[in-house]
Amino acid sequence: MKRAFRRLGTKISDSWTNFINFFKVANVNVKASMGLMGLGQFMYRQVGRGIMYLGVEILGILFFAIYGFQWLIGLFTLGTVQGDPWTGKDGDNSVIFMLLGLMSLILLILFITLYISNIRDVSRTSKLVLKGEKPKNFREDLKDLLDKKFYKTVLFLPLLGTIVFSVLPIVFMILIAFTNYGDPIIPPVLVDWVGMENFVRIFSMGDIGPTFFKILGWNILWAIATTLLNYVLGLLLAILLNKKIVKGKFFWRLFPILAYAIPGFITLTAFKFMFAQGGPINNMITSNGGDPIPFLTKDGTWWARGIGLLINAWLTVPSVMLLATGILSNINNDLYEAAKIDGASSMRQFKDITLPFVVFATTPTLITSFIGNFNNFGVFYFLRSTITSDGYFVSNDTDLLINWLYRLSIDKQYYSIGAAISLIIFIITSSISLIIYVKSPAYKKEDTFR
């Protein structure tokens, strides 16, 4: 930790001296651009670029003078005037304040980036001029956007979309985790920053803590059990279908693929009906004189958990099978030939050739499927989302963290607690995958296969 800080310190001082050196050698035009964006470009007669940078500076300053600065302050205060619907008094809407503040923060970062790029740009031009070349004119710039810088043109829209609909919401959610936003504190009531209070509430033994730990325990158990079950079953099925003795492989594979192709919500709803109290299975039991089994009702904790496990297997085993089939076809046949000559039994061949290879090749997907299952929303949402168990805070004994998160934030509007829980989920899943991703050789050598 200490070393990391020291390294950071030297890095900062390095870049500071670099900056000083840069400033010393910079010519008049570069310094001009430092003072007024675009000025240096004008001095090189790059009118187009100059106008654009100047325009950015003017618009930026105008924006921050009129709105942006206030909005940034709003991000910290989250509104000061309490509205009152009875008297019709308009108050501050904390959520809008937060959003606008966040937006102006992003614009500020963008502005600073453009400022730096303006200096970089003019200093690049000055180097070109020193070499005796001509600075690029505007038409050449535009041409570049279709050639050397074509990637910028293409990436513009995807980046914009991702920032608005992925980055912004996630940052917003992270911010909400540190506020008290949520029923009953919903605009027009003013929202406030509360620091770590939500996390303290989750980890302490009040109303939420016990539920959190119960759900977390079941969630981990579920993720391990269902991942292993699906993996083993899918692998066995693939190996079975890969045997030489099996004729008509295409025909046999059709059935798992059928299960794989049907939209999940259809199968899950169908299974819910199948195991319902008045569903066909219980119907058959009662008409034969038995008592209905509480498969998915409030009392059916372990029934429901087991059924969830089996249904998830029905849904995911086909994809594991397809994956393993693809991998099995990649095994070098010579290995088996050699093993046969050495007199190895088919059991031995399986143990020493097939299994290690398949396990090696599928480890990364095993991890991703573990994380997918950790956050498996669908299964228990369809089977039991209307049930609330005793001793659970807005959830039941089969809910996973992600289901709980949904019920807290959508059904009950406890946004800040929900946000804190999603942060905790992120920390759990990302630390698992980070370790794997960074250590996997496939990640390190991403470009060697090109």
Added chain:
Amino acid sequence: MNDVLVHKGMNRKVKRVLGAVGIYCILLVVCAIFLFPCLWLILSSFSSTGSLYDVPGFFPESYSFDAFIKLFTDTSNYNYPKWLLNTLVIAVFNCIFSTMLIIGTAYVISYFQFKSRRGLMKSALVLSMFPSFMGMTVIYILMTQFNFVNNIWGLVLIYSCTAPLGYLVQKGFFDTIPQSIYEAAKIDGATNARIFTTITLPLAKPIIVYTALTSFAWPWSDFILPKLLLIEKDNWTVAVGLMQLGQNEFARFAAGSVFIAIPIVVLYFFLVKYMVNGMTSGAVKG
């Protein structure tokens, strides 16, 4: 001596036959397990009584087309044709926009070696690790704040804007196009934009078809986002609508499901080869 050998050979043969019989038995059971729920749904959709309770066992006692006829004619409560239309509109536009954005992103990340490339890839990885609807709750909050719920175009916008994050399979495809193809065009003085439209895109036809079909199929099966954002019955997608049908409307649910599942299943049978390729490339690349 000879007898023993013959006996041994017989034994092995018997063993092999028994093994084969065992394997086929297991396969039959597996197929039955996968087929049974589908069969149940299909037969139930032709049930002449609508409710789940009316049937003593799994399969209906008499069959008719009632459920299908009701599905399309009795639209007062459950407007299935409207849901179909909504989903179709969302699917078509999502298919167009998502495919363009994903193919563009994948091509750029695969082909260009620019400075922030690694950083972008890492950020995409980190973003994909957040629980998928962590962002959705925020989008939901914002949409309610701005009164932008109940709008299928909002859904198209969100789907297409979040699509580029799933660029990895497509990037894997572009990685396999040898650079030498581009070199020749470059020597002839073609710009990157020209190379992209005249060389890369025609070569990428299979992956474009794959991307288009998967993004077309997605709105038919997604239920979380439309359920959050589409509140009025007439704006629902098929998935949201079918989820609302209770046990009394079981035959109608089955009919509606079968009607949309058949095209999707056919689609998947065509796509399965690509899917396996995508999955295995994911297995190697992590």
